[in-house]
Amino acid sequence: MSTRISMTVNGKAVSAEVEERTLLAAFLREHLRLTGTHVGCDTGHCGACTVLLDGKAVKSCNMLAAQAQGANVTTIEGLAAADGEMHPMQVAFKASHGLQCGFCTPGMVLSAVELAGKLKNPSEAQIREALDGNYCRCTGYHNIVKAVQTGLANMG
Amino acid sequence: MSATGIGARVERKEDRRFLTGAGQYTDDVLLPGQTYAYFLRSPHAHAKIKTINSAAAKAAPGVLAVFTGEDIAGKVNGLPCGWLITDVNGQPMKEPPHPVLAQGKVRHVGDQVALVVAETYFQARDAAELIEVDYEVLPAVVKASDADKPGQPAVHDIAPDNVSYVWALGDKAGTDAAFAKAAHVTRLDFHNNRLIPNAIEPRAANASYNRADESYTLYVANQNPHVERLLMTAFVLGLPEHKVRVIAPDVGGGFGSKIFLYAEDAALTWASRQLCRPIKWTADRTEAFLTDAHGRDHTTTAELALDQDGHFLAMRVKTRANLGAYLSTFASSVPTILYATLLAGQYKTPFIHCEVTSVFTNTAPVDAYRGAGRPEATYVVERLVSTAARELGIDQAEIRRRNFVTQFPYQTPVALMYDTGDYNAIMNKALQMADVAGYAQRKTATQAKGLLRGIGYSSYIEACGLAPSNIAGALGARAGLFEAGEIRVHPTGSVTVFTGSHSHGQGHETSFAQVVSDRLGIPIENVDVVHGDTGRVPFGMGTYGSRSLSVGGSAIIKALDKIIAKGKKIAAHLLEASDADIVFKNGAFSIEGTDKNVPFGGVAFAAYVPHNYPLDKLEPGLNENAFYDPTNFTFPAGTYICEIEIDPQTGQTRIDRFTAVDDFGNIVNPMLVEGQVHGGLAQGIGQALLEECRYDPESGQLLSASYSDYAMPRADDLPSFQIGTTCTPCTHNPLGVKGCGEAGAIGSPPAVINAIVDALAAYGVRDVPMPATPQRVWQAIQNAKA
């Protein structure tokens, strides 16, 4: 069975006919070819597939594309400014070496961006707790924590 | 030092693409006419396949083909093992076939039985459910300790006792004699827990065949595309190597698990020709747990003989290694060559003997995982040393100092020759950075909270950049161990570097560019690094064993030397001087002692627009490649100090401080090195406290087959780390570098466990098994109290 879904992704209206069981992650990757959203587990554990749905960080492998009907989705491709200038969180990840293989990075960055609305001047422990839904196998989190601290400060 | 040269903390060139979603990982590649694969896998640990009926699957919507073992029999060979171990009797190891699709029998849960190819992923997966396989379930052997007991089922007919080889290293008679006269013997029995690598990018492959020129292209998440191609073409598919291009694009972490040639890669490549369509497969996480090669799984009895002053006299080690169901690509070398040779550690123990029995079981294959043999060796040595110190009442740092190797080069009794090091300097810095002087005070504060505090040490040695090729060959390696590099200077003076090393997180695009920019005196923006494509880079060996900078970087330096040598000749012509008078400095060739010079870019231009050029003596162009075969391993070393707090009510362990001081020789980019250490520490601490691969001992079902059951460290499981370095440059490679990729995973597990045992010493606890979960720590306390 297929269904028509429509939503706004990175500021652009999109619409497509997809199989009902299509996950949001697959819709973004396969249909829109926005391959910056990564799938690390498809079981809701790793957070590599995190996107912002109406400003909230969600795991796009854990919901159907149809559940995002009408929503406003931001993927990692939509985070930098139109002229290519990176978001302060992206800048902070680069400056703090908060990424290695880059596979967890899109989800990690978007989860971190969402924190700005939740925590003011968070402590290291608060950041670690807040990143609990995102695995990174490369960095040992040390530099990610530093990056998030810097990124949040620079987001103002 | 320039702001982007050797030694500078340069931000990574590759980061922008990863941070903006522009990375291209294998699953991101979509080819015209793309089809999708799904592998039907064995639900049983051990079973005969009586029949397979795939008629319904073949007729399902969108299905293009279903292939089983029968379809490939006689056409596709089994997967080879890249290292031949010769056993104690001089016999070759038992090397059973490793079929690409099961041939009449399955040997572990997840073994691949059929390959379904369809127009969409859903169609392939749905069709796989229609395949009827009639299994005759056989009893399984799951635990390595049971494998060679009488009456156990044989995983392979050619190894009825499930033993692949019994192998030994060292002077047995000398070791036994030293034990006989020892004042003290420390003995420990332990299990080095089995781990599942879990790169966040699952394995993936996308194979295509071009009928027009009979060529293949395989995109694959892999750490060494040339090795993958060589093994696949020469051994499995019998294809001409020049007709196969293997591309390992952006790869989302490897940690060893993507070194190997896997069945899926070969099956897809073969099938792409049958269908003349590109076929893509990406593992889901369950498949990753079931089929990525696992790591560790050693059961060991280890003894250390000491005199009354705590000097080490001899070490005796007996290890049983679990190989899993098949010999994965480098499986046989891990518990032997990469393990027993490291048992000297940082110490001048005069006699060492190690015997290893490697067995097959009905579990996933076990192969190299970050550290590969060296973490297991370090665990043996450093647990023994700490336990001996406690038994003899000697301070933990002091017992190490008393036994440190201090004269270099040093020939160990287990084959290696350490070229350089200063273990006391490392220890001094570690003690100071960890504020060991303030430990007593911290302990008092911890006790006031009703908690226990412990401190643990680990002084590891590592051997990186496995080499030289001829010696490795004599030890059984079936591959070379050099690296290739090519420097292509463009007419306007910018440079593309082609390296056989592969970056899957390490940041070579930056660190290698730093080296080139530094040597040529050109801006780092003018240097790009290409890797991971057999169609573009010269034959290289890839990235594993912390070898990239020491071996791959050295190949680049050799090629740069050739560039500079040729550049001097061109400059001499342009400046009307003799070759011998030209010096190259700060990006310019000049006549020594004068200010007459021509910049690097000018020489490059002359080489490609050779109007004023010594064409009679010199070829045009400025493009050199080099192969570098190391003369020895490199020997990074470090001391790690871990402090933990334990709640005796719950057994909960928290790492309060972790200090790592490493001697990696010279460092090209300290920021990247720190990142490598952090990541290694996280994996080592994960092994010590959290991670364990567990099979049901009867059924052979993988119990830890998801992130709900396999505890991988999350951000709030770990502390921030204190990192420091010391430096004795490697003596035998041009950069003086040693390698840093695995150190953290090697040095940290014994530091953590030694700290836990220290905290529990008051209860009389001598050992806590890894992973030291709260339940196990609590149990250790209860057992000691009872």
Ligand code: FES
């Ligand atoms: S892919 Fe969605 S949580 Fe892992």
Ligand code: FES
């Ligand atoms: S950077 Fe590789 S998983 Fe996080």
